[in-house]
Amino acid sequence: MATPADVAAFRATQADVVTLALAELADWWQQLLALLTGDVPVAQIETVTADLVAVYGDAAALAAVDWYDELRDQADVRGTFRARMAEPAPREQAAAVARWAVGPLFGAQPDPAKSLEHLSGGVQRLVLQPGRQTIATNVDQDPADARWARVPSGPTTCAFCRLLASRGAVYHSEESAGGLATSFHSLCDCVPTPVWPGEQEPYDVDALVDEYSNARAEAGGNPKAILAQMRKDLGIN
Numbered sequence: 001m002a003t004p005a006d007v008a009a010f011r012a013t014q015a016d017v018v019t020l021a022l023a024e025l026a027d028w029w030q031q032l033l034a035l036l037t038g039d040v041p042v043a044q045i046e047t048v049t050a051d052l053v054a055v056y057g058d059a060a061a062l063a064a065v066d067w068y069d070e071l072r073d074q075a076d077v078r079g080t081f082r083a084r085m086a087e088p089a090p091r092e093q094a095a096a097v098a099r100w101a102v103g104p105l106f107g108a109q110p111d112p113a114k115s116l117e118h119l120s121g122g123v124q125r126l127v128l129q130p131g132r133q134t135i136a137t138n139v140d141q142d143p144a145d146a147r148w149a150r151v152p153s154g155p156t157t158c159a160f161c162r163l164l165a166s167r168g169a170v171y172h173s174e175e176s177a178g179g180l181a182t183s184f185h186s187l188c189d190c191v192p193t194p195v196w197p198g199e200q201e202p203y204d205v206d207a208l209v210d211e212y213s214n215a216r217a218e219a220g221g222n223p224k225a226i227l228a229q230m231r232k233d234l235g236i237n
């Protein structure tokens, strides 16, 4: 069973991968700006972003597959199953993030720092994506009836993530279909964590249910109003 320490250790490995990716991105960005004359090389920015996302995304997925296998070995489940790595984020998805991120370079007052900030947020999310996808896909393929929970981690967790975390280990493909369960915003450091039958979630689900119920009692049934109430109650985003 994943312990809070396991989740924290896994989150740290994922954060390290992101740190390396962002350091490489920032170096490259400096060189690009230093050499920039005339038009912004959008196609080149798309390519470099997609390459970074692929290389570091693979590293994130590799760590996730190892983590899945390790936790499953510890779980009291029958049968053998070996997890498989998810593919990196599609190149077109990375290119779309890059095109969006370079927007501030084209304003009346070009803002390269803003562009790098956007690009870094997108790269962070896309580098983590195959790690998260690895957990979700293997939960679905695992014959042992696994589920995953969105485990809050890091210093603060936003209302959206707390609401999804309050449901506990319920997520698998049918439960997630058409919903927001598999979406992760930029800078989200929640950890999708596999849980097998008979295991406990590695965080206090009841406390999150209470937060949600209190907000719902105050705000009524509208999800947006509930989230707004949670933000107000908890002083968070």
Ligand SMILES: [Zn+2]
Pocket: 157, 158, 161, 188, 189, 190
């Ligand atoms: Zn989150």
